[in-house]
Amino acid sequence: MDVVMPQMGESVAEGTIVRWIKKVGDKVDRDEPLFEISTDKVDAEIPSPGAGILSEIRAQEGETVPVNSIVAVIGGASDVVTPPAKKQAPSVSAPPPQTTSAMPPESSVSASTATERITRERTSPLVRQLAKEHNVDIAQVRGTGIGGRVTKDDVLAFIAGGHNGHAKEAAVATHLPDDHVEKMSVMRKKIAEHMVASRRTSAHVHTVFEVDFSHIASIRERKKTSYLSYIIKAVADALKAFPILNVSVDGDNVVYHKQINIGVAVALETGLIVPVIKQADRLDLAGIGQCVADLAARARSKHLSPDDVAGGTFTVTNPGAFGALSGTPIINQPQVAILGIGSIEKRPVVVNDAVVPRITAILTLGFDHRIIDGAVADQFMAQVKRALENWDENRA
Numbered sequence: 001m002d003v004v005m006p007q008m009g010e011s012v013a014e015g016t017i018v019r020w021i022k023k024v025g026d027k028v029d030r031d032e033p034l035f036e037i038s039t040d041k042v043d044a045e046i047p048s049p050g051a052g053i054l055s056e057i058r059a060q061e062g063e064t065v066p067v068n069s070i071v072a073v074i075g076g077a078s079d080v081v082t083p084p085a086k087k088q089a090p091s092v093s094a095p096p097p098q099t100t101s102a103m104p105p106e107s108s109v110s111a112s113t114a115t116e117r118i119t120r121e122r123t124s125p126l127v128r129q130l131a132k133e134h135n136v137d138i139a140q141v142r143g144t145g146i147g148g149r150v151t152k153d154d155v156l157a158f159i160a161g162g163h164n165g166h167a168k169e170a171a172v173a174t175h176l177p178d179d180h181v182e183k184m185s186v187m188r189k190k191i192a193e194h195m196v197a198s199r200r201t202s203a204h205v206h207t208v209f210e211v212d213f214s215h216i217a218s219i220r221e222r223k224k225t226s227y228l229s230y231i232i233k234a235v236a237d238a239l240k241a242f243p244i245l246n247v248s249v250d251g252d253n254v255v256y257h258k259q260i261n262i263g264v265a266v267a268l269e270t271g272l273i274v275p276v277i278k279q280a281d282r283l284d285l286a287g288i289g290q291c292v293a294d295l296a297a298r299a300r301s302k303h304l305s306p307d308d309v310a311g312g313t314f315t316v317t318n319p320g321a322f323g324a325l326s327g328t329p330i331i332n333q334p335q336v337a338i339l340g341i342g343s344i345e346k347r348p349v350v351v352n353d354a355v356v357p358r359i360t361a362i363l364t365l366g367f368d369h370r371i372i373d374g375a376v377a378d379q380f381m382a383q384v385k386r387a388l389e390n391w392d393e394n395r396a
Contacts, residue, residue: 003072015039016064016186038186042273045302187271198333203369206328209381213359229289234387236281242380248334263312266299276312326362336368
């Protein structure tokens, strides 16, 4: 039975083996944790697809492999494959091999030819010409196109990052005597790549609304519900009224989603992941609250499934949980909008010419101005604000 690298989200093309929980020869049960992976979307323990003996490991710890590639094999005891012993270094006294040809070994020629063929398959003539002009090795460029193809934007971003042959050397951080240096985690590097790519791709604009939560505060005390549940419910309803905020961009196409699947950013010690509440508009407050609690708990214990982080159409992030007044969140590609929630707390507000205490928060909508006009974004936020400030207590 083959064990493959799972696709942890629709835009994830690869994963890195962080560690093997089992070793070759170990007995494994179906759904028992087999290995741990890291991608740009999630760190997760991957369960075994069946029971048997872990007979072969094909991808080692620290290795990054494409999704759906075979990383291990589960079979019987007789199928165990012992890793080949390391080759002995040649004796010092042995004479060096003689050659009368200046041609490289056949294996080198084959490898070079294969690399050239793969490069041509992954790029267009325009991209290859652009890379040649800037002395860029396409093999070093991460492709974001279909099937991992390297696009013109990928090469331009690579050049902008100072990686081309004509660019100045990147600045090197000064290491002081007491500094501790460690490698950036796989998740951290992937997050960095995606955030930079999102800034480069979308025309980011932010609109900011102050919302009075005083009415909801009195309701949630009785119903024992979270502010986040009300916000997600209000957003889901507003997305039905303004479907242009519930789309994705696919090249020159705009994909309108019938499902309203709201991703909720969950902070981990190692980064940020976004599990998804599927069809949030069909859930009541209690259902949304249960989903949020369940997804957050499984995210922190590394027990999310590929489906848990797939299919998001809109994202909500809550920096206010840590005390932030507001923020300007970056869009989660290929979505076109994201809502940031500031801290919900008591503040002085002017009501009928008198300064009175009110429980308020700043909600910030980041949207892609290529797709969404400012007026539409503000209308969407105005509906969310009205729903939250005038919540019907008898509403499910």
